[in-house]
Every structure is written in structure tokens, then in C-alpha cells.
Amino acid sequence: VEITQVLPRTHRRLSARTLLRTLLFYVPIVLFLAVTFAPVYWIILSAFTPIDQLFHVPLSYIPQHPSLINFQTVTQVVPLAQQFLNSTILSVCSAAISVVLCLLAAYAFARLRFPGSQVIFLALLLSGFLPGVATIIPLFQIFQRFNLVDSLRGLFILYVGFLLPTSIWIMTSFIRQIPLELEEAAQVDGANFPTILWRVVIPVLRPALATLFLINLITAWDEFFLPVIFSRSSATATLTLGITQAAVNPQYQSVAWGNEAAMGLVVIVPVFALAMIFQKQIVEGLMAGALKG
Amino acid sequence: MAHADLTNSTSQSDTMSRGDLLHQAGLGVAALTAGTALPGLLSAGTVRAAASFSQGTLNVMYWYVPAAQEQRLRSVFDGFGKQHGLTVKYSLEPQSYPDFVTKITAYLSSGYSGLDAIWQDDFTTPAFATAGWLEPLEHVIPRESVAAISPEVIKGSTYNGHLYRVPGYAGAVLFFYRKDLLDKEGLHAPRTWQELVQAGKRLTKGGRYGIGIAGKNGTTELFNEVAYYIGQAGGHPLYLKTKAARTALTFIYDMVHTYKIAPPDTPTADYTSLTTSFQQGRIAMWPVWGGVLSQFLPNAKPQSKIAGGGTVAVALPPRGPVNNTTIADSWGWTISKFSTNKEMAAKFIEYATSPHAEATLALNGVAPARVAVLSDPKVQQAVPVARYLAVYDKLHLPYPRPLTPLTQRVSDAIEASVNKYLNNQISLEAAINEAQQKIDQIQRMG
Numbered sequence: 001v002e003i004t005q006v007l008p009r010t011h012r013r014l015s016a017r018t019l020l021r022t023l024l025f026y027v028p029i030v031l032f033l034a035v036t037f038a039p040v041y042w043i044i045l046s047a048f049t050p051i052d053q054l055f056h057v058p059l060s061y062i063p064q065h066p067s068l069i070n071f072q073t074v075t076q077v078v079p080l081a082q083q084f085l086n087s088t089i090l091s092v093c094s095a096a097i098s099v100v101l102c103l104l105a106a107y108a109f110a111r112l113r114f115p116g117s118q119v120i121f122l123a124l125l126l127s128g129f130l131p132g133v134a135t136i137i138p139l140f141q142i143f144q145r146f147n148l149v150d151s152l153r154g155l156f157i158l159y160v161g162f163l164l165p166t167s168i169w170i171m172t173s174f175i176r177q178i179p180l181e182l183e184e185a186a187q188v189d190g191a192n193f194p195t196i197l198w199r200v201v202i203p204v205l206r207p208a209l210a211t212l213f214l215i216n217l218i219t220a221w222d223e224f225f226l227p228v229i230f231s232r233s234s235a236t237a238t239l240t241l242g243i244t245q246a247a248v249n250p251q252y253q254s255v256a257w258g259n260e261a262a263m264g265l266v267v268i269v270p271v272f273a274l275a276m277i278f279q280k281q282i283v284e285g286l287m288a289g290a291l292k293g
Numbered sequence: 294m295a296h297a298d299l300t301n302s303t304s305q306s307d308t309m310s311r312g313d314l315l316h317q318a319g320l321g322v323a324a325l326t327a328g329t330a331l332p333g334l335l336s337a338g339t340v341r342a343a344a345s346f347s348q349g350t351l352n353v354m355y356w357y358v359p360a361a362q363e364q365r366l367r368s369v370f371d372g373f374g375k376q377h378g379l380t381v382k383y384s385l386e387p388q389s390y391p392d393f394v395t396k397i398t399a400y401l402s403s404g405y406s407g408l409d410a411i412w413q414d415d416f417t418t419p420a421f422a423t424a425g426w427l428e429p430l431e432h433v434i435p436r437e438s439v440a441a442i443s444p445e446v447i448k449g450s451t452y453n454g455h456l457y458r459v460p461g462y463a464g465a466v467l468f469f470y471r472k473d474l475l476d477k478e479g480l481h482a483p484r485t486w487q488e489l490v491q492a493g494k495r496l497t498k499g500g501r502y503g504i505g506i507a508g509k510n511g512t513t514e515l516f517n518e519v520a521y522y523i524g525q526a527g528g529h530p531l532y533l534k535t536k537a538a539r540t541a542l543t544f545i546y547d548m549v550h551t552y553k554i555a556p557p558d559t560p561t562a563d564y565t566s567l568t569t570s571f572q573q574g575r576i577a578m579w580p581v582w583g584g585v586l587s588q589f590l591p592n593a594k595p596q597s598k599i600a601g602g603g604t605v606a607v608a609l610p611p612r613g614p615v616n617n618t619t620i621a622d623s624w625g626w627t628i629s630k631f632s633t634n635k636e637m638a639a640k641f642i643e644y645a646t647s648p649h650a651e652a653t654l655a656l657n658g659v660a661p662a663r664v665a666v667l668s669d670p671k672v673q674q675a676v677p678v679a680r681y682l683a684v685y686d687k688l689h690l691p692y693p694r695p696l697t698p699l700t701q702r703v704s705d706a707i708e709a710s711v712n713k714y715l716n717n718q719i720s721l722e723a724a725i726n727e728a729q730q731k732i733d734q735i736q737r738m739g
Contacts, residue, residue: 055569077359232384
């Protein structure tokens with residue numbers, strides 16, 4: 001009798017504790033997901049809702065009459081094809097070249113001892129943390145002198161320049177984690193530097209290089225401030241500029257949220273797809289850096 | 294461990310690989326050059342354009358216009374180009390105002406010579422003129438061209454006795470109302486503040502409010518509201534410790550909290566949300582820039598839909614304690630101090646603000662600055678607010694917003710304090726003292 005009386009009570013107590021623990025575990029996760037996905041959902045909702053229904057009271061969280069009208073308007077207002085081409089060229093080229101350059105620079109910082117290497121490394125790192133707006137006027141003066149304003153090559157140089165400091169920093173830490181014995185063994189076998197780099201270092205770094213390429217690609221794709229200043233014509237405008245072009249008309253002084261959301265989706269979808277396709281490689285690359293040592 | 298290994302073998306690694314590394318660095322430079330050339334090759338047109346500065350090219354910067362409207366803009370620019378045997382290169386201004394200010398500031402503060410004529414608003418003109426980045430125009434633009442524009446709009450382009458800008462677009466806050474809703478209540482458009490309150494009370498029912506006020510902080514929209522009502526009370530937004538400013542601010546507050554004819558969410562309302570409310574009949578009257586609601590006027594083509602097929606009309610501003618004036622804004626052409634082609638830029642401005650050019654650009658929805666062009670039936674057909682602007686101009690109702698080199702900061706200061714007042718966070722006196730203190734500081738800086 002005593003046992004039957006006690007057991008259910010313990011069971012109840014355990015259940016309550018488990019329930020509380022489960023709640024404490026899941027509630028923050030659900031809240032985090034809600035906060036993270038709410039803006040994305042709102043963008044999707046706004047993109048497929050005509051502007052006259054967007055601010056309807058009471059708010060509708062599911063499109064009552066989904067429409068592609070905002071996308072149609074965007075194609076009329078923004079030179080999408082040109083901007084898509086520009087964004088693709090700039091992000092692919094700058095991500096590729098920044099990875100190549102950062103690999104070489106990072107190898108030097110990781111493996112060579114030369115006077116002032118630590119200071120140069122620190123200076124390079126600090127240059128990456130300078131706010132863009134602080135450097136924009138001197139940069140503009142330099143670019144003006146070299147006729148690089150309003151050209152894709154100018155934007156390309158800027159993108160690479162802004163991507164490099166952080167990339168070198170990350171890549172240096174990756175290279176430092178490669179056992180030196182691997183390179184020494186190759187040297188004993190008679191391999192010269194390019195062979196060591198190509199046959200030994202790069203294969204080990206491949207996941208990290210792929211990850212860095214993708215991160216730089218996404219960063220360059222999303223860049224807004226540099227094209228705002230350095231692009232002057234449709235020929236050099238990127239998709240991120242298109243978002244504001246689709247959204248605002250200075251004469252009307254109000255924001256066309258539907259157009260902005262539609263253009264936002266046009267910008268988000270390609271990088272989202274890339275991230276989804278290469279998700280495994282990105283995680284592997286990041287984990288490789290985290291676990292090796 | 295890895296670090297210790299590295300230190301032990303540094304010298305060997307160093308001596309053996311440095312030459313190779315330099316060789317590899319050379320390859321890296323070659324790759325960078327190739328990378329630089331690739332986008333360049335793909336945008337050869339842009340490169341040619343960049344190289345053509347000062348070679349028969351006039352560089353102008355104007356609003357971004359959608360592809361459908363670009364042809365008309367090009368026809369104006371190309372028309373000038375043909376007349377003078379040169380190319381007018383058109384650069385895009387960013388759509389968002391802060392980006393526009395950042396971009397032009399970066400260009401002009403760098404002494405950039407690749408810009409000749411710039412399309413600017415009334416806020417940035419005194420700021421850039423004070424910085425010495427703009428060329429005075431009174432001696433290069435013919436007097437008759439200036440005389441064709443409303444004196445108040447010209448006043449908004451003149452700073453420290455110099456004309457720095459020739460307006461090509463002029464707008465004003467117009468008193469819009471939902472005619473269908475007022476008719477239903479048997480009301481006519483209010484002619485005084487008292488009538489505005491009475492009409493507002495009649496119209497406020499069932500989730501609908503009599504009047505819209507953009508009370509959001511940080512958008513310049515609340516500043517416009519404050520300037521509009523203070524003007525009608527006979528004051529000036531730079532001087533808040535006056536009877537006129539107190540009367541106007543109290544009136545705005547009372548419309549929200551005492552008469553309850555403006556929505557309770559007024560302190561967060563902006564032009565975008567109020568436009569939708571007006572369209573859906575949730576506010577019945579709203580004094581706002583003509584361009585914001587012009588799409589709903591009966592003669593707008595294509596006309597945006599109004600809920601329930603209602604109609605929109607424009608009346609004269611209801612008279613405040615002193616007058617029924619309204620605020621004006623304008624955009625126009627300036628010449629960069631760093632232009633290498635100032636003479637041609639002046640000729641371009643004269644051409645781009647000519648009656649023919651203004652009538653052409655009106656087809657893009659740009660309200661002309663020339664008073665005579667506002668009365669052109671074709672322009673009135675293309676720009677629905679033109680005929681109302683013409684009437685307002687005739688009655689000398691619009692006057693420019695305050696002209697100081699730091700108008701944006703003045704606007705921010707006023708908005709921050711008035712928004713707190715509308716939110717019941719501080720009293721009227723506290724709001725006035727706080728804002729005026731900031732305005733005085735800003736004025737001293739300017």
C-alpha cells in the first residue's frame with residue numbers, strides 16, 4: 001500500500017520537473033526562431049501582397065489574395081538583368097581573388113618570420129575594423145585620381161580590399177593549425193614551395209578555402225555602402241542598390257514596402273540557395289578550424 | 294604544440310621558401326590584375342565613360358528614374374547635348390535621403406571634378422553652400438528665368454544673399470480630404486482650425502479619425518507638421534519660445550489627446566502608414582506634400598484605388614490664429630565649385646529649367662517650379678496636383694522651410710522633443726526648452 005501510494009507521487013514530481021526542463025529548453029528556442037524568422041516571413045508576406053492590402057486592419061498574417069504585382073512593378077522600375085550581372089561578376093570575382101590573395105598572405109604570416117610581421121599582421125587586422133564611412137573620402141579621392149569611380153573594376157578592387165583583412169586573419173589561424181611536419185616531409189621528398197602549397201597545404205585547407213569563398217561571396221553580394229558611393233550609373237549598379245530604387249520615389253516621400261520586399265527577395269534567394277546547397281561544406285570548413293590543433 | 298614546432302623550424306622554412314613565396318606573390322599580383330581586368334572588359338562602356346570626363350561631356354546627377362520614365366529625362370538631357378555638341382552623362386542619386394546626403398557629401402568634400410550640375414533639395418543647399426562646395430548662380434542664370442519662379446521658392450534656394458540653386462521642382466503641403474466622407478456627414482472642407490476640430494469630431498467614429506498627423510520621430514515628417522502649424526500661428530520653427538509655437542504645438546497635442554480627432558498612434562505614424570489609412574478611409578483629412586497623395590486625385594492617371602470608390606479633393610489650408618500659409622519644398626540644380634565646366638553647367642541649368650523641359654519632365658510626375666508651367670493644361674493633366682499648386686501660389690500661401698546649414702539637425706532636435714510631448718513623456722514647456730536649447734546649439738555650430 002505504501003509503495004503504491006509513494007510511486008505515483010514521485011512519478012508526478014519527475015514529470016513536472018521534466019516538463020519544466022523541456023519548457024526551459026524549448027521556449028527560448030521557439031522565441032529565438034520566432035524573432036529570427038518573423039522578419040523573413042514578413043518580407044515574403046509583403047512581397048506577395050499588393051500595397052493597398054499590406055496595411056489593412058486587422059493585419060493579415062496569411063496573404064488573402066497573393067499576387068505577383070510587386071515583382072512585376074520591380075521589373076519595370078529596376079534594370080534587374082544588368083544589376084544581377086553586375087552583382088554576380090563582382091561577388092564571384094572578388095570572392096575568388098580575395099581567397100587566392102588571402103591564402104598567400106596568410107601563409108606568409110603563419111609560416112615566415114620577418115621583421116615587423118606581428119605589427120603588420122595587427123595593422124592589417126585593425127584596418128578591417130575601420131568603419132567604412134571613415135575611409136570613404138580618402139578612398140574616393142584616390143579612386144577619382146585613377147578614374148576608378150563608377151566602374152566595375154573600381155568596385156572590384158574595393159570589395160577585395162575590404163574582404164582581405166578578415167580573410168587573412170581567418171586563413172592564418174587555419175594554416176597555423178596544419179602540422180608543419182607535413183610540409184617538412186614534402187621538403188625532404190624534394191618538393192619546392194609551389195608544390196608544397198599546391199599538393200600539401202591547399203588540399204588540407206580545401207574545406208576552409210571553400211567556406212571562406214562562400215562567406216566572401218555572400219558578403220560581397222550583400223554589400224550596399226560601397227556601390228552607393230562609387231557607382232554612379234545603371235551600368236555599375238548592383239542588386240542591393242536596386243532594393244532602394246524599387247522602394248522609394250523622392251517625389252512621393254513614402255516607401256513602397258511591397259516593391260522593396262519583392263526586390264529584397266530577389267537579392268536574398270540566390271545567396272540563400274547557395275547557403276543551402278553548400279551548407280554541409282560551410283559547416284565542415286568551420287568545424288575543421290574549430291577542431292584541429 | 295603546433296606553435297613550438299613552427300618556431301623550431303622557422304629558419305629552414307624561411308630561407309627555402311622566401312624566393313618561392315615572392316614568385317608566388319608575383320603570380321598573385323598577376324591574378325589580381327586579371328581579376329581587375331575581367332569586370333573592366335565586361336563593362337567597357339563604363340570605362341570609356343569614365344575616361345571621357347572633360348572631353349565634351351557634361352556630368353549631371355539627378356533622381357533615379359524608373360526605366361519607363363528615363364526616355365523623357367534623356368530627351369531633355371540629349372536635347373541640350375545636341376544643341377551644344379556634347380554628351381550629358383546622367384548619374385543616379387540614391388533613393389534614400391541619408392544615402393543621397395552621404396554620397397554627395399563624399400563627392401563634394403573630395404573636391405570631385407566629375408560632377409558639374411547636381412539636383413539638390415532645400416535642406417542640403419545651404420549646408421553645401423556654407424561648406425563652399427556650390428557656385429553662386431545669380432550672375433550666370435538670366436534674371437527672367439529666375440523671375441518665372443515663385444519668389445518664395447527662390448527664397449528657398451537663396452542663402453546668405455546668393456542664389457545657389459535654380460528650382461526645377463516645387464511642391465507644397467496641400468490640404469487633402471476624403472470628399473466622400475465629408476459629404477456623407479454633410480460637411481464642407483474646414484476653413485479654420487475651429488472648423489477643423491468640429492469636422493474632425495463629426496468624422497471620428499467607428500475606428501475612423503478626422504485628421505492624420507505624421508508624429509513619428511526621426512523622419513523629418515513630424516518637423517514638417519510642426520513647421521506647417523507654427524506657420525499658421527504666425528511663428529517660425531526655429532523659435533519655439535514664442536506664443537505662436539506654443540499655440541501650434543498645443544493644437545497638435547490637443548488634436549490627438551484632447552479632441553481625439555487624430556489617431557492615438559499618431560506618435561508612431563509616418564507618411565507611408567497614413568497614406569494607407571487615408572486610402573482606406575481611416576483618416577478623413579490630411580495636410581501633406583502634394584506628391585504623397587496625388588496618385589489618389591480624380592485626374593491622376595492611373596489612379597490608385599480608394600476604398601469604397603471614395604473621392605479625394607484638395608482645399609485651401611484651414612486658417613490658424615494668424616494665417617493659412619503652408620510649407621514649400623523644392624529640388625533644383627546647383628553647380629559644383631569643383632566643376633571644370635561651370636559655364637556649360639549654367640547653360641544646362643537654364644535649359645533643364647526652361648518651360649519646354651519642365652513640361653517634358655512633368656510627364657514623369659515632376660511638378661514644375663515655373664508658375665506659368667503649372668497652369669499648362671497638359672502639365673495639369675500629367676501632374677494632378679499642379680492646378681492646386683497654381684492656386685496656392687497665386688494666393689502666396691507656400692513659404693520655404695527654415696534655411697540653415699544644419700536644417701536636418703534642427704529637424705531632428707524638434708522631432709525628438711515634440712514626439713516625447715505627443716507621447717506624454719514630457720510637458721509642453723519641457724519640450725520647448727529642450728528643443729530650443731538644441732536648436733540654439735546647432736545654430737551656433739552652423
